[in-house]
Amino acid sequence: MSNPAGEGSSAAAEPKAHWLGRIRIGIVPRLGFAFCAVTALAIAANYLAENGNSIVETTSYFTGNSPAPAPLLSPITAPAPAAEPGRKPVVAKDLAAESASVISAIELSDRVLHERLSTHDDESVAAMGDSLSELSTAVNRYAQSADIENTSTRNRLSQLLADYANECESLVKVADASRDQRALYFQRLDSLESGLRGAIDSSWKIFGRLVARPSLINLGRIAGAIRQDAAALVAPDVVDGPELQNLLASEETFEATLNASSAELERSKGKPWVAQIRTDFSELVAQRMALQKNGEALRTGLDQHKLDRDRLVALVPMRAPGATSSAGRSAKRAIATGDTPPPIDSAWPPVALYTPVPSYSPVERKVVSVARTSDDSQARQRVKWITALVLIFMLVTSISTTLSIVRPVRRLIEATQRLSAGSVVQVARGGIKELDVLTAAFNDMALELASAREQARMHQNILEARVEERTRALQHLVERDPLTELPNRRQLFGHLNHAIGGARSSGRSVGVFFLDLDNFKTVNDSMGHAFGDRVLQSVAQRLEGSTALFGIAARLGGDEFTVVYPDAANAAEVIAAGQKLCEEFQKPLILGDRQLQMSVSIGVSVFPDHGVDADSLLRAADAALYRAKEAGRSQIGVFSSDLLESAVSKFGIEQGLRTAIHQDEFELVYQPEVNLGSLQPTMVEALVRWRRADGRLLAPNEFFGVAEDSGLIMEISDWALRTAIAAAADWYHGLWPNVRVAINISPRQLTDPTFVDRVKSLLVAHRLPPTAIELELTENVLQTGPATIEALRRLRAYGIPIALDDFGTGYSSLSSLELLPLTRVKLDRSLIASIESSEASWAIASAIIGLCDKLGVEVTAEGVERPEQLTLLKNIHQLHVQGYLISRPVPGPELLTELTSLALRMRALLGVAPAPAVDSSQSSATNIVRFSPR
Secondary structure (H helix, E strand, C coil): CCCHHHHHHHHHHCCCCCHHHHCCCCHHHHHHHHHHHHHHHHHHHHHHHHHHCEEECCCCCCCCCCCCCCCCECCCECCCCCCCCCCCCCCCHHHHHHHHHHHHHHHHHHHHHHHHHHCCCHHHHHHHHHHHHHHHHHHHHHHHHHCCCCHHHHHHHHHHHHHHHHHHHHHHHHHHHHHHHHHHHHHHHHHHHHHHHHHHHCCEEECCEEEECHHHHHHHHHHHHHHHHHHHHHCCCCCCCHHHHHHHHHHHHHHHHHHHCHHHHHHHHCHHHHHHHHHHHHHHHHHHHHHHHHHHHHHHHHHHHHHHHHHHHHCCCCCCCCCCCHHHHHHHHHHHHCCCCCCCCCCCCCCECCCECCCCCCCCCCCCCCCCCCCCHHHHHHHHHHHHHHHHHHHHHHHHHHHHHHHHHHHHHHHHHHHHCCCCCCCCCCCCHHHHHHHHHHHHHHHHHHHHHHHHHHHHHHHHHHHHHHHHHHHHHHHECCCCCCECHHHHHHHHHHHHHHHHHHCCEEEEEEEEECCHHHHHHHHCHHHHHHHHHHHHHHHHHHHCCCCEEEEEECCEEEEEEEEECCHHHHHHHHHHHHHHCCCCEEECCEEECCCEEEEEEEECCCCCCHHHHHHHHHHHHHHHHHHCCCCEEECCHHHHHHHHHHHHHHHHHHHHHHHCCEEEEEEEEEECCCCEEEEEEEEEEEECCCCCEECHHHCHHHHHHHCCHHHHHHHHHHHHHHHHHHHHCCCCCCCCEEEECCHHHHHCCCHHHHHHHHHHHHCCCHHHEEEEECHHHHHHCHHHHHHHHHHHHHCCCEEEEEECCCCCHHHHHHHCCCCEEEECHHHHCCCCCCHHHHHHHHHHHHHHHHHCCEEEECCCCCHHHHHHHCCCCCEEECCCCCCCCEEHHHHHHHHHHHHHHHHHHHCCCCCCCCCCCCCHHHHHHCCCCC
């Protein structure tokens, strides 16, 4: 029986299970179903035995002894010679011997022909040829002994001998064809019987007997009759006869039975099986008809053979020369004309002709019965009694089994329900052996379960105490930073939201301090992370002690700390507290036997002036911290609206740069540099511009800072490098073979170990010489380490010029001339801006130019924008100048046109006489070709 509670719990635990998996059937329905199935089977078996089928004991196979072929011709017999009345026979010893030899040869050839028609082997074939050869020899000897002078008679004898031999060969061919067809016929018959036997063998078996349909058994029986009647086909010249008529009748019966029961057999055995039976039967009938046709041909051939043999025999018994009677003359005339000879009246004994014998002979038949239909009423009665006894036994067994299972199961179900309620139960034993053992095991389990419950209660109390302890520990870990033991971000937000709520109701202010340790990365890199952790712990202790009187300190992560001032009178009080924090960190930190000076930068935001929730106050304090760091170390920065606008602008520029990289919104413009000695343009500098979606063109100083901070500078610089090299290749292979393009690279590019190889591969791909480009970098490259300087040296060794941009603005400008493999120095526009009005600026610029000249380094003065600056620099012939006065940056398609007019513009600016006129046939392209670097 099924357990409703168990079913409900199972369904709840597995709501997605298939509905078949949720069906539970008890023992009673199961046994009842089994009993009904056995009853239905018994009723069906009795019904089949009574109404629809025959019961066969076993499958029988059809066998028979095929009779040997009957003799086709009767043996030759020589009747007693009859002497002509009133005449005395003439004796001619030699002629009689030859005549007897011919008769013997004919008899031998007929006997060999009989054997050849019955069998086909090498021996019979050889014997047939030998007998015909002996007959030909005997006839020739006879003709010579008889001294036949008539030429027509000799020709007639030869013709008859040839006809006899040809007829023998024809009979052999027809007999061989009949033998092959008989073999095919019995093969078709075997295939038909095999299909029927297979169908009968696959029928049901009940009580050791086979149950098959009557139509199937009738077809098997008729097939057996066909095999019996097929014995008539053993005779090679079969044409008709009673057995053949029986065979035709059996075939008609088989076909009629198959047609009548085809629908029934198609349902039980399938259409392919019925179609195969029809095919086998049709081929069997066709083969039998072919056998009949060959039999007719064989019989006709035998008749012709008898006629030829009679004619040949009639020609042999002739009288001796000169003793021919009237009968002999008649025979000669008959032979000469080809008619059938009359009885020979000769001294030679006449020879009896072959006579045909019946083509059919009794055949011993041995057939095993195909099936035996069991229609005996007594047998059926026994089947009914056996069925009834089996059903009664099944019913009694089912009832007793059900009771012995259901009662113990019900007791177990009730006990299980009480056990699940917490009671201590014991179940009475009984029922079948397996359930009795199960009941004993259940009782033991119930006792152990009761003991286990008691122990579980005790352990549960212990576990609850431990869980409470661990919960407190986890709560501490969740709300505290594991390194400094300060409140973490989670607890900070809780305190800050609580303080904002109190300030909102009381009308007071809340201050938020965002602290960052100055140069903490240097401490980590130089002293190690373990020492850095000790520094953070010491900072946390000082911070906690400094804020204990007015606020709560927390650690957000890394070297960033936050302090909440929950109850301030106004913003001024908050700022004053921040300044005190800065002063506290002016004192050195004591770490064991070490003293460490560690300052902090602080950003300050105030509620409700700078934000009304925790997130906005923290963002405002972070923005203020960014301003404090820009101002220098140990500074305090207070949030203002322009900081937020700057942060928003920075974020917008960063997102726009990401879009610009994917949508190819960058452009390159080119600004020429002119040699003051030749007044010719020597090179151009590639400058990046960003054309935004609104059409506005941004210069690098408007977005390069954000690109550096966000890391996007690498992708922008790589794009500029590829594009500038491609443009230089177009000019190099076109109108400007002495092209040189200066390309700005970022220090981050030099930290990439594949950068040098990538530049080389680009030059090789565009078939450019190394001198066609010049790489420009700033002094910041010195801060990236020795690896970048080594990369510059590899580039210089390859032949690529290296230029130092914005020279004169850093603290290590002079040392860079020694450390870097430079070919050019570009003076910063801040040095050139005031050279015409400041003697100090002019002195510094002149000194740098002279120093670079002695070092063999070319110099370019950037930012030449006024004629006075150019006039002051014009006497330094080795100097290159660049600026808006010389030429503004122009797009690539306009560059060559700009370069052609640049020399004239320089002469005009310097008041120099124009150069001699050139041939008008030379185009501007020719002038461009004359451009050459120094």
